[in-house]
Amino acid sequence: MALLPEMLNFVLIPLMAPGHMIPMIDMAKLFADRGVIVTIVTTPLNAIRFNAVIDRAISSGLPIRLLQLRFPCEEAGLPVGCESADTLPSYKLIRNFYDAAKMLQKPLEQMLRRLQPAPSCIICDKHLTWTADLSNNLQIPRIVFDGMSCFTQLIVHHLYISKVHETVPESEPFVVPSLPDRIEFTKLQLPGMFNPSSLDVHDIREQIRVTEKQCYGMVVNSFEDLEQRYVDEFRNIRGRKVWCIGPLSLFNRENLDKAQRGNKASIDTNQCLRWLDSHKPDSVIYACLGSLSRLTPSQFIELALGLEASNYPFILVIKGGEKTEEIEKWILEDGFEERTKERGLLIRGWAPQVLILSHSSIGGFLTHCGWNSTLEGICSGVPLITWPLFAEQFFNEKLVVQILGTGVRVGAEAVVDLISQERPGMKVMKDEVKAAIDMVMDKGKKGCERREKAKKLKELAKRSVEEGGSSYLNTTLLIQDIEQLVKKNKQSTQGSFIT
Numbered sequence: 277m278a279l280l281p282e283m284l285n286f287v288l289i290p291l292m293a294p295g296h297m298i299p300m301i302d303m304a305k306l307f308a309d310r311g312v313i314v315t316i317v318t319t320p321l322n323a324i325r326f327n328a329v330i331d332r333a334i335s336s337g338l339p340i341r342l343l344q345l346r347f348p349c350e351e352a353g354l355p356v357g358c359e360s361a362d363t364l365p366s367y368k369l370i371r372n373f374y375d376a377a378k379m380l381q382k383p384l385e386q387m388l389r390r391l392q393p394a395p396s397c398i399i400c401d402k403h404l405t406w407t408a409d410l411s412n413n414l415q416i417p418r419i420v421f422d423g424m425s426c427f428t429q430l431i432v433h434h435l436y437i438s439k440v441h442e443t444v445p446e447s448e449p450f451v452v453p454s455l456p457d458r459i460e461f462t463k464l465q466l467p468g469m470f471n472p473s474s475l476d477v478h479d480i481r482e483q484i485r486v487t488e489k490q491c492y493g494m495v496v497n498s499f500e501d502l503e504q505r506y507v508d509e510f511r512n513i514r515g516r517k518v519w520c521i522g523p524l525s526l527f528n529r530e531n532l533d534k535a536q537r538g539n540k541a542s543i544d545t546n547q548c549l550r551w552l553d554s555h556k557p558d559s560v561i562y563a564c565l566g567s568l569s570r571l572t573p574s575q576f577i578e579l580a581l582g583l584e585a586s587n588y589p590f591i592l593v594i595k596g597g598e599k600t601e602e603i604e605k606w607i608l609e610d611g612f613e614e615r616t617k618e619r620g621l622l623i624r625g626w627a628p629q630v631l632i633l634s635h636s637s638i639g640g641f642l643t644h645c646g647w648n649s650t651l652e653g654i655c656s657g658v659p660l661i662t663w664p665l666f667a668e669q670f671f672n673e674k675l676v677v678q679i680l681g682t683g684v685r686v687g688a689e690a691v692v693d694l695i696s697q698e699r700p701g702m703k704v705m706k707d708e709v710k711a712a713i714d715m716v717m718d719k720g721k722k723g724c725e726r727r728e729k730a731k732k733l734k735e736l737a738k739r740s741v742e743e744g745g746s747s748y749l750n751t752t753l754l755i756q757d758i759e760q761l762v763k764k765n766k767q768s769t770q771g772s773f774i775t
């Protein structure tokens with residue numbers, strides 16, 4: 277007899293950073309909507325960020341539970357209350373942050389041993405490498421959530437094998453071998469694992485690589501129509517189970533869920549919607565460079581002046597961090613906000629990004645190409661103005677600009693150093709920002725073609741998560757896979773654990 281889906285309990289263990297927690301909360305809703313009990317492991321301050329969304333999901337009948345663990349900031353040498361990577365005063369503390377997360381293993385193991393129904397699998401962020409031991413100790417399969425596209429996965433794989441980037445000067449383009457398309461990068465554009473910076477986390481990266489290889493399977497926040505050849509290739513090289521179940525942001529169907537996703541917005545949602553309503557369709561540029569990046573004041577000024585020079589209405593999200601005061605001083609003294617107040621909206625802090633992007637007045641998204649933002653831009657059907665900063669963001673830019681044909685680069689040429697947030701000797705200038713915006717908003721043949729492509733992708737994304745779509749089917753396959761595994765392990769007389 278097949279196990280009933282309600283007997284399955286998926287335990288989700290996200291990394292405590294917005295770009296990692298947000299898609300996993302969406303994922304919780306997705307599985308719960310398909311009848312699986314979902315237990316989300318989190319910490320008190322992160323729970324506060326998500327309470328509104330989760331409580332609403334639970335009230336609507338979805339079987340979601342929160343399992344809260346104290347985050348040991350003090351023991352790990354972190355300031356009190358630093359429970360999410362975006363609240364770290366500096367990236368210098370990232371090792372302490374991982375140490376604190378690792379301390380969750382023991383208490384979590386004890387709690388999971390008592391959990392009813394027993395966990396059927398854990399789905400955990402790849403950065404939480406200790407979950408490999410947790411899965412072994414508890415004898416439950418571990419599925420890794422990587423948070424990136426299959427395009428990126430393949431590039432990373434082929435760079436590790438070929439080491440082609442090690443033999444060229446750092447600003448000289450090289451071709452990544454064995455990919456379905458001809459893809460070029462310079463070493464300066466590569467993420468830290470191939471392009472070391474002042475952040476010394478080589479050992480953590482190595483551990484991530486090793487433990488990722490040992491997992492039962494992987495869930496990917498992407499959809500097959502977006503990057504089919506890369507999905508196929510990645511499945512081939514992995515020889516393991518890869519389930520593309522995204523775009524996960526589409527599991528926020530109500531305005532309230534979109535508005536409260538990830539954090540409390542620092543602007544009144546109705547005011548934001550009224551502002552958007554007052555603009556024509558496809559006319560506004562939304563500029564937000566993710567949750568973690570902190571532009572240097574001089575780089576922020578170029579972005580702001582570029583937006584001003586472009587003459588389109590805009591929303592600019594400001595995340596100053598340590599440099600907030602300096603940035604605010606410039607805004608005031610230069611008169612930027614005053615000069616642009618008729619057509620510019622500044623959001624200081626957390627923007628309700630998905631709500632904004634789903635408004636018809638948005639005509640272009642200036643993004644740092646974090647994978648979540650990239651996908652959210654794709655789901656909104658607008659062309660992207662790409663400004664990659666670090667990690668795998670140059671890979672996402674390449675996918676959008678070269679493969680999908682829905683983006684225009686501002687011309688960033690090198691990853692920023694995560695600690696200083698600077699690109700040595702390099703800055704994107706206001707004229708480059710203006711030129712990229714003008715190209716994206718162009719009503720000529722090329723601009724219209726780009727916009728048409730973006731609109732088509734939006735439709736494909738939507739279809740993939742609807743009943744019968746590829747992501748819908750992949751979700752079914754993943755649930756069935758775990759169902760079978762649980763059944764086999766229950767029936768096994770030897771009691772040996774199959775993964």
Ligand code: UDP
Nearest residue numbers: 294295566567568626627629646647648649
């Ligand atoms: N985000 C948001 N409001 C903000 C900044 C970010 O809602 O003011 C969300 C955004 O929608 C995305 C996530 O935070 O879901 C950022 O993830 P991404 O992978 O794009 O970039 P990261 O922040 O990890 O660099």
